[in-house]
Amino acid sequence: xxxxLREHAxxxxxxxxxxxxxxxxxxxxxNWTMTPQSVVTYLLGGRLPNGFEVSPxxxxxxRLMEIAVATLTTDRALLLYGLPxxxxxxxSEHLAAAISGDSTLIVQGTAGTGEEAIxxxxxxxxxxxxxxxxxxxxxxxxxxxxxxxxxxxIEELTRIGADVQDxxxxxxxxxxxxxxxxxxxxxxxxxxxxxxxxNNRDKGVNDLSSALKRRFxxxxxxVPASMEEEIDIVQRRVESFEKVMELPAEKPALEEIRRIVxxxxxxxxxxxxxxKSKLKVPSGxxxxxxxxxxxxxxxxxxxxxxxxxLTAADLAAGVVGAVVKDPVQDKVVWQEYLETVVKTREDWxxxxxxxxxxxx
Ligand SMILES: Nc1ncnc2c1ncn2[C@@H]1O[C@H](COP(=O)(O)OP(=O)(O)OP(=O)(O)O)[C@@H](O)[C@H]1O
Ligand SMILES: [Mg+2]
Numbered sequence: 001x002x003x004x005l006r007e008h009a010x011x012x013x014x015x016x017x018x019x020x021x022x023x024x025x026x027x028x029x030x031n032w033t034m035t036p037q038s039v040v041t042y043l044l045g046g047r048l049p050n051g052f053e054v055s056p057x058x059x060x061x062x063r064l065m066e067i068a069v070a071t072l073t074t075d076r077a078l079l080l081y082g083l084p085x086x087x088x089x090x091x092s093e094h095l096a097a098a099i100s101g102d103s104t105l106i107v108q109g110t111a112g113t114g115e116e117a118i119x120x121x122x123x124x125x126x127x128x129x130x131x132x133x134x135x136x137x138x139x140x141x142x143x144x145x146x147x148x149x150x151x152x153x154i155e156e157l158t159r160i161g162a163d164v165q166d167x168x169x170x171x172x173x174x175x176x177x178x179x180x181x182x183x184x185x186x187x188x189x190x191x192x193x194x195x196x197x198x199n200n201r202d203k204g205v206n207d208l209s210s211a212l213k214r215r216f217x218x219x220x221x222x223v224p225a226s227m228e229e230e231i232d233i234v235q236r237r238v239e240s241f242e243k244v245m246e247l248p249a250e251k252p253a254l255e256e257i258r259r260i261v262x263x264x265x266x267x268x269x270x271x272x273x274x275x276k277s278k279l280k281v282p283s284g285x286x287x288x289x290x291x292x293x294x295x296x297x298x299x300x301x302x303x304x305x306x307x308x309x310l311t312a313a314d315l316a317a318g319v320v321g322a323v324v325k326d327p328v329q330d331k332v333v334w335q336e337y338l339e340t341v342v343k344t345r346e347d348w349x350x351x352x353x354x355x356x357x358x359x360x
Contacts, residue, residue: 006244008093008097008103008104009057009093009094009096009097009103010097010101010102010103013042013055013057013094013097016042016052016054016055017033017034017042017097017098017101019048019050019052019054020034020038020041020042020048020054020098021033021034021038023038023048023049023050023052024037024038026038029073029190029191030149030190030191031100031148031149031150031189031190031191031192032073032099032100032191033098033099033100033101034098034099036069036070036073038098039069039095039098039099040062040065040066040069041054042054042057042094042098043056043057043058043065043069043091043094043095043098044056044057044058044062044065045057056236057090057091057094058087058090058091058094059224059229059232059233059236060087060221060222060224060225060229061222064219064221065091067217067219068080068091068095068219069095069099071217071219072095072099072151072193072195074217075175076172076215076216076217077168077172077193077194077195077196077215077216077217078095078193078194078195078196078216078217078219079157079195079196079197079198079208079216079217079218079219080092080195080196080197080198080219080221081197081198081199081200081218081219081220081221082199082200082220082221082222082223083199083200083223083285083287084199084285084287084289085285085287085288085289085290086221086222086223086287086288087221087288087289088197088198088199088221089155089197091221092153092155092195092197093153095151095195096150096151096153096195099150099151099191100145100148100149100150100151100191102150102151103151103153104141105141105142105144105145105150105151105152105153106141106152106153106154106155107140107141107142107152107153107154107155108155108156109154109155109156109157109158109159109160110156110159110160111159111160111161113159113160113161113164114164115164115167116138116140117140118140118142118154118164118167118168118171119140119142119143119167119177120137120138120139120140120143120177120179121137121138121140122136122137122138123135123136123137123138132181132182133182134182137179137182141153142154142171142177142194143177143186145192145194146171146175146177146186146187146188146189146192147186147188147189148189148191148192149188149189149190149191149192150191150192151191151192151193151194151195152192152193152194152195153194153195153196153197154168154194154195154196154197155196155197156197156198156199156205157196157197157198157208158198158199158205158206158207158208159205159206160206161206162206162207162209165206165208165209165212166209166211166212168194168212168215169211169212169215171188171194172194172212172215172216173215175187175188175192176188196216223268223287223288224288227258227261227262227265227273230261230264230265230288230291231254231257231258231261233288233292234257234260234261234288234291234292234295235254235257237292238252238257238292238295238296238299239251241292241296241299242299245300247299247300247303248303248308249299249300249302249303249308249309249310250302250308250309250310252295252298252299252310253310256295256298256310256312256315257295259348259351260291260294260295260315260319261291263319263323263337263342264286264288264290264291264322266279266337266341267279267281267282267286267323267333267337268281268285268286272341277340277341279333279336279337279341280332280333280336280337281333282323282324282325282326282329282330282333282334283325283326283329283330284322284323284325284326284330286322286323290322291322293318293322294315294318294319294321294322295315295318297317297318298310298314298315298318299314301313301314301317302314311350311354312350312351312353312354313350313354313357315351315354316351316354316355316357316358317358319351319355320334320355320358320360323337324360331360334360338352338355338356342355
């Protein structure tokens with residue numbers, strides 16, 4: 001059997017989900033595979049009464065996850081909102097996996113997403129041959145979620161044009177979708193709800209229409225509050241990447257992760273950690289997700305073109321690539337940081353040299 005590159009959460013964490021379902025005895029909302037409390041335990045990790053360890057998926061504020069889960073039990077949909085790389089898609093996938101046992105009912109929002117991607121489309125060959133019928137109808141993930149009482153996910157909701165976004169209004173307020181061509185409708189089964197994600201930073205995003213806003217509860221996912229929290233996130237994600245990719249590399253030293261996260265946090269804030277020097281801020285967002293990628297590519301470099309031990313030289317290209325998104329402006333930002341901050345740190349000499357060697 002072929003190895004799947006990226007398993008869905010419900011497969012990857014099948015055992016955890018199974019143990020959680022077995023252990024929970026409280027009241028489950030209709031069609032949920034587990035109680036809301038268990039969903040939160042799945043997200044944040046914890047120990048079950050029988051001693052089974054559930055790994056944390058989201059690292060951050062418990063209250064936010066409780067609000068997100070509680071929202072999904074009501075008639076309002078959930079909007080996960082925030083800067084790029086704050087785990088919106090990640091949380092959405094795990095919520096759907098835990099609640100419905102299925103994270104695959106997903107619509108990817110783009111500027112080209114039309115109504116038929118949210119409502120339904122037609123199989124034209126059938127439509128022409130047989131006329132409009134149930135069989136000629138092409139169901140969208142949203143319709144399937146309505147019928148099965150599951151969670152539908154809409155990624156990047158605000159990339160979708162406002163008129164198309166409004167298709168969701170009837171679905172969310174009436175919990176039904178009229179199909180005038182067949183003189184019928186699809187009525188949502190209990191358990192159905194929608195999780196949408198949107199980010200407020202990228203170019204080319206539309207506003208969320210106010211009619212739609214009223215039908216969503218918004219949960220804002222913040223950038224990691226503290227240095228230690230961010231290091232923890234990066235460390236866990238890098239470990240699981242190494243496991244999945246079966247990289248012949250040693251686990252990165254915590255110190256390497258700390259240095260990368262320091263660079264990211266200082267440039268993001270425009271201030272050194274000691275609060276002493278102001279810095280220019282690069283044009284792109286330096287998200288936690290990018291810090292994770294820098295570590296991962298460094299590990300790949302160490303594994304295949306080094307001796308398996310992660311060094312500053314393996315990380316340099318990734319760091320510079322993450323910071324310098326605009327070849328003119330960001331280069332100045334990076335040069336200044338390199339010469340005024342990196343160079344002066346006693347134990348950062350190897351990074352300084354590795355970055356200088358890149359000649360950027
Ligand atoms: N607080 C966090 N806890 C756990 N993982 C996190 C956290 N923040 C970021 N990550 C990791 O960052 C990666 C990127 O997250 P994700 O793709 O969900 O971001 P996003 O908010 O959807 O970004 P975008 O707006 O670019 O779509 C994931 O692998 C996730 O594990
Ligand atoms: Mg996303």
